[in-house]
Amino acid sequence: MHVEGSSAVAATSDESKGMLRLDVLKDRPDGTPEGILETVFDIQDVSVYYGDFRAVRNVTLPILRNQITALIGPSGCGKTTLLRCLNRMNDLIEGVRVEGKLLYHGVDLYDPQVDPVEVRRRIGMVFQKPNPFPKSIFDNIAFGPKIAGFRGNMADLVEESLTRAALWDEVKDKLKESGLALSGGQQQRLCIARAIATRPDVILMDEPCSSLDPIATQRIEDLMHDLVSDYSIVIVTHNMQQAARVSDRTAFLTVEVHEETGHRTGTLVEYDLTETIFTNPSHKRTEDYVTGRFG
Amino acid sequence: MAVVTSGDVRGPIELGLRGQKRDVRGLMLRFGLLGTLLLALAVLLTLLATTLVEAWPVLSERGLDFVMENTSSLASRTGVRQGLVGSLVLTGFVAVIALPIGVAAAIYLQEYARDTRLNRILISNIRNLAGVPSVVYGILGLVVFVKALRSVTGPDSYGRSYFSGGLTLAVLVMPIVILITMEALRAVPKSIREGAYGVGATRWEVVRSHVLPYAAPGVFTGAILALARAFGETAPLLLVGAVTGYLNTPGRDLLEMLRGPYTALPTQVYAWAKLPGEDWQANTAAAIIVLLVGILAVNFIAILLRNRYARKW
Numbered sequence: 299m300h301v302e303g304s305s306a307v308a309a310t311s312d313e314s315k316g317m318l319r320l321d322v323l324k325d326r327p328d329g330t331p332e333g334i335l336e337t338v339f340d341i342q343d344v345s346v347y348y349g350d351f352r353a354v355r356n357v358t359l360p361i362l363r364n365q366i367t368a369l370i371g372p373s374g375c376g377k378t379t380l381l382r383c384l385n386r387m388n389d390l391i392e393g394v395r396v397e398g399k400l401l402y403h404g405v406d407l408y409d410p411q412v413d414p415v416e417v418r419r420r421i422g423m424v425f426q427k428p429n430p431f432p433k434s435i436f437d438n439i440a441f442g443p444k445i446a447g448f449r450g451n452m453a454d455l456v457e458e459s460l461t462r463a464a465l466w467d468e469v470k471d472k473l474k475e476s477g478l479a480l481s482g483g484q485q486q487r488l489c490i491a492r493a494i495a496t497r498p499d500v501i502l503m504d505e506p507c508s509s510l511d512p513i514a515t516q517r518i519e520d521l522m523h524d525l526v527s528d529y530s531i532v533i534v535t536h537n538m539q540q541a542a543r544v545s546d547r548t549a550f551l552t553v554e555v556h557e558e559t560g561h562r563t564g565t566l567v568e569y570d571l572t573e574t575i576f577t578n579p580s581h582k583r584t585e586d587y588v589t590g591r592f593g
Numbered sequence: 594m595a596v597v598t599s600g601d602v603r604g605p606i607e608l609g610l611r612g613q614k615r616d617v618r619g620l621m622l623r624f625g626l627l628g629t630l631l632l633a634l635a636v637l638l639t640l641l642a643t644t645l646v647e648a649w650p651v652l653s654e655r656g657l658d659f660v661m662e663n664t665s666s667l668a669s670r671t672g673v674r675q676g677l678v679g680s681l682v683l684t685g686f687v688a689v690i691a692l693p694i695g696v697a698a699a700i701y702l703q704e705y706a707r708d709t710r711l712n713r714i715l716i717s718n719i720r721n722l723a724g725v726p727s728v729v730y731g732i733l734g735l736v737v738f739v740k741a742l743r744s745v746t747g748p749d750s751y752g753r754s755y756f757s758g759g760l761t762l763a764v765l766v767m768p769i770v771i772l773i774t775m776e777a778l779r780a781v782p783k784s785i786r787e788g789a790y791g792v793g794a795t796r797w798e799v800v801r802s803h804v805l806p807y808a809a810p811g812v813f814t815g816a817i818l819a820l821a822r823a824f825g826e827t828a829p830l831l832l833v834g835a836v837t838g839y840l841n842t843p844g845r846d847l848l849e850m851l852r853g854p855y856t857a858l859p860t861q862v863y864a865w866a867k868l869p870g871e872d873w874q875a876n877t878a879a880a881i882i883v884l885l886v887g888i889l890a891v892n893f894i895a896i897l898l899r900n901r902y903a904r905k906w
Contacts, residue, residue, distance in 0.1 A: 390790060392708055419793030429784035431803060441802065442792030489788070496792055 336363040337403075338500055338530045339384060344398035346379050346388070353379050356398070357566045359549055366522060366531045368545035368572065370538060372587070375551040376564025377534045381502050383407075384532060385421035386414040419446055422493030426505040428485035430477030430492070435460075435469050438477045438488055442496040455495060463491035464521050483514025490521060494529070501525065503533040507540065519544050538588055541572065548575040550584045641885075648878035659879055664861065669872065671865075673880050676858035679755070679835070680824055680887065683857055686759025687766055687823040692816055694763075695770030702771070703778040704800050716775075723768035731832030734761030739833050747852040753834025755851040761833050762826060766819040773818065777811025778804060813899035820891050825884065827859035835860040858884045 339361035346354040354376035369377040388394040400407045439456045460466040465487040507515040549569040568584045662672025706712045738757035747754030789799040836856045865877040
C-alpha cells in the first residue's frame with residue numbers, strides 16, 4: 299500500500315550497504331550468501347539525548363530485512379530509546395534529540411522533510427503493555443487503514459490482519475466487542491494485528507511478552523516466526539532466552555556510568571548472529587551478560 | 594512418610610491469626626468520616642426543609658400558576674416565568690459560547706501547546722481566574738459588554754441585555770470549563786495515544802478519535818458544573834443590569850429580544866427577598882425551590898448526555 303517500487307528500495311539499500319560494517323554481516327547459518335542481505339535500517343553513530351542528558355551513545359548498527367533483530371541488555375542501556383527512534387516515537391517526548399544518521403532504506407529518518415506520521419505508517423509498533431484502543435475489536439484494526447485512506451473492503455482487511463496475527467478464530471464471532479475484553483495474550487495479538495493492518499514494512503516490538511504468561515509468550519514468538527517472511531522485526535527484550543529463541547541477529551547494549559556525574563549512558567557492545575552472541579561472543583561483557591554473571 | 598499437623602503449634606498460631614486487638618483508631622476515623630458526611634447532609638436538608646415549609650403556601654395554592662405567571666408587583670399574582678425563561682436563555686448562552694471555546698482552549702493547552710514558561714504562566718492564570726469572585730466578573734461585564742460594546746450588545750437597552758448577561762456568565766465559567774477539560778484530557782492514558790500514533794495517526798486524528806472520546810465523560814462533568822453555576826449565579830447579573838421587576842418584552846424578533854432587557858431567576862429571588870411582608874417571603878422561598886429544580890434539571894440532562902457518550906464505544 300505504501301511501499302514504493304521495490305526496485306527503488308533495493309537500489310538505495312545497495313548504495314547504503316557500502317557504508318556498513320560488513321564484518322558483522324556474516325552469512326546466516328542456513329548458508330544464505332552475503333550478497334542477498336539487505337538492510338532496512340542503517341544506524342550510523344547515533345546518540346540520543348533527553349535534554350542535555352545523553353541516554354544512548356554512538357550506536358552503529360545495520361538492521362537486516364526479513365530478519366528478526368533482538369536488542370538485549372540490562373535496564374537503562376537505552377535499547378527501548380533506540381527502538382523508539384526507529385519510528386520517531388521519541389518525537390512525542392519533549393526535549394529528545396537524535397544525533398548521527400538513522401537511515402531507513404537509505405533515507406535519513408530525521409531529515410526535516412520526513413513526516414513522522416508517514417514513518418509510523420511504514421514502521422509499525424507493538425508496545426510493552428498491550429494497549430488496544432477502548433473500542434471494538436473491528437475498530438481497533440480498522441483505525442489505522444482508515445486514516446491511511448484505505449479504500450478496499452475493510453471487513454476483508456480486518457479478517458486478513460486478525461488471521462495473520464493468529465487471532466481470527468478466537469474473535470471472529472465477537473468483532474463488535476471491546477478489545478479490552480480479551481485476555482492479555484489476545485490483546486497483544488490484537489495489537490500485532492493492528493500493527494500489520496496498515497501493511498507496514500517493519501514491526502518494532504518493545505518487550506511484547508513481558509506482561510504475558512509462557513503460553514501466550516510462545517504464541518507471540520511463533521507468530522513472529524510466521525511474520526518475518528514478510529516483515530522485518532526489531533524486538534527489545536529483557537528475556538535472553540527469548541532473544542536466543544526468536545532472533546536471527548542480536549545486538550547487546552550495556553550501560554556505562556559516568557564517573558563524575560553519575561549519568562548512565564547506553565552503548566552498543568556487540569552485534570552479531572544470535573548464535574554467535576550466545577555461544578561465542580567476542581566481548582567479555584557480552585559473555586558475562588548472556589551467561590547471567592552480570593545484569 | 595506420614596504428614597501430620599503438630600497440635601503444639603496450632604493453638605498459638607490460631608490465637609495469633611484471630612487477632613485480639615480492636616482497631617479503635619480505625620473505628621473512630623470511620624465514624625468521624627461518617628459524621629462529617631451526615632453533618633453536610635443535615636445542613637442541606639435543613640435548608641431545603643425550611644425553604645419548602647416557607648414556600649408551601651404558595652406552591653400548594655398556586656402550583657403551576659406560580660411558574661407560568663409573569664412578574665407582578667402584587668404578591669398574590671407574581672410568578673417566575675420571566676425569570677425562568679431568562680435563566681434558561683442565559684444558560685443557553687453559556688452552553689453555546691463558553692463550552693466550545695473552553696473545550697477548544699483546553700485541547701490546545703493540553704495537546705498542542707509546548708511546555709514553555711509562557712504556557713505554564715497562562716495555565717496558572719486560568720487557575721486563578723477560576724477562583725476570582727463572581728462579582729468581579731460582573732464589573733468586567735459592566736465595563737466591557739454593557740459600556741464599551743453597547744452598540745453590539747444592546748443599543749436600545751443601554752447595553753443591559755441578554756447579550757451582556759450571557760457573555761458575562763460565559764466568561765465567568767470559561768476557566769472552569771478549561772480546567773476540568775484539561776484534567777479529563779490529562780487522564781487519558783499515554784498508552785492509548787502511543788497506540789494511535791504507532792499506526793500513523795496525526796495529532797488531530799489521535800485527539801479526535803481517541804483522546805476526546807475517552808475524555809468525554811470528564812468533559813461533560815465540566816459542562817454540568819459550568820451550566821449549573823451559570824444557572825444559579827446572581828451577583829454579576831445584578832451588575833450587568835438584570836431587571837428585577839416586571840420585564841416589558843415587546844414581541845420582536847430573536848435578535849431584538851436578545852439585545853433587549855432581561856431578567857434571571859436568581860436576581861428575582863434577590864429582589865423579592867428584600868421586599869417586606871410574609872407573602873413575599875413565601876414567594877421568595879417558592880422561587881428558590883423553582884431555581885433548585887431548574888439546576889437539578891440542568892444537571893440531570895447533562896448526566897444523561899454524559900452516560901450516553903460514555904457508553905458510545
